[in-house]
Structure formats: structure tokens, C-alpha cells
Amino acid sequence: EADIYQTPRYLVIGTGKKITLECSQTMGHDKMYWYQQDPGMELHLIHYSYGVNSTEKGDLSSESTVSRIRTEHFPLTLESARPSHTSQYLCASSDYRATSNGYTFGSGTRLTVV
């Protein structure tokens, strides 16, 4: 049973619109992550957070921004969506340090920008 929730599951939106992808977890995890997933490609880390008020850019440059005002919530925002932003976005969380638990992933948001 998922303890990390992403909404919406699917989103089709026009170019230039502002969008926010929601991610919430109920496990009290300090670390949260956003990955971008394209078919046949590695998962690319675009943002992560060590805890409240901490946000860091990941390995893949992204025009999106994130915030971490509460432990359980890590939303991702695109101020002006473009077709190049079409992708699947996966949110994940983890314990304080790398353990056998690894990451817990949400079900993802599939974004299509037309």
C-alpha cells in the first residue's frame, strides 16, 4: 500500500500554462526526490530535499522549481509549460540515510504539454 501520493496521475495541458505537481508522504521521511522518466532512458534526478526548507537541484537541469515547507509535502511547479516538459514525473522519499529500504516511490504523474 502506497504511503506516498502523487496527484494528478495524468495531466494534459496547453503550452504556457503554470502547473503544480503534488507529492505527499505519510512516513515522516526527511528526504524527498523528484525524478523525470522517459522511455528507455535513465531516471534523472531533477530535485531533492534533505528536509524542511531544504531544496537542491539534481543531476538533470530542469526549469521546474520545488518547495519544502512541510515534511510531508514536496510540490513541483512549472511556471510556463512547454512540449519539451512532456514526461513522467516520479516523486520518492527515503529515511535519513541509505538503507535496505531504499526509496519509496509514488505512482507518478504523466504530463503531456500540447
Place this chain on the structure above:
Amino acid sequence: GEDVEQSLFLSVREGDSSVINCTYTDSSSTYLYWYKQEPGAGLQLLTYIFSNMDMKQDQRLTVLLNKKDKHLSLRIADTQTGDSAIYFCAESIDDYKLSFGAGTTVTVRA
């Protein structure tokens, strides 16, 4: 480096064993993981191995780790149609980050 490489596709007959291979680059990785992604879903942790182990078995799953060659494999015995999915190999980069491969799409045919 943080590159994790996997072959992209594997086709296997139902009832046979599947072997998915992965190579990684960070020799200091503490944990190595296998995740499974079914259509329309996020990644689910399937199994993991601690870096000081050579092998781990969990029911139908066997993980083999060759630290010298930085090679990880996942064997699924008696592959079933429900095993059709994308399988991701991942290594722990530091205490907080994982690096993932591109995933191997496993197709189970009758």
C-alpha cells in the same frame, strides 16, 4: 562516475528463468537495489543486496553481486506473466541518493 547500465529488453518464455544484468561504477556503493515498475505505476522495491554480500536469495529471486567487476544480476526463477515489467538496477551514491539505470523491459511470452 554514477553510471548504471542495463540492457533494455529481455524476452523469456513462461516457466523459464530470467536473468537481468547490470553494471555500475561507484565501488563505494553500500547498497544495490532492484526495483520493478509495472505499467502505469511507480517503482516498487523488489530486493536489495548489501555490498559485503555475494548472493541473496528471496523466494524466486536470486541476486548475485560481483564487486570486482561491478556487476549485479537478478535471476527470476519460474518466470510468470505477472513478472512482465520494467526492472531497474540502482546503486547508493551516498547516504541520501540513488543512481538508476535505464531499466530492462522484461516480456514473458506463453
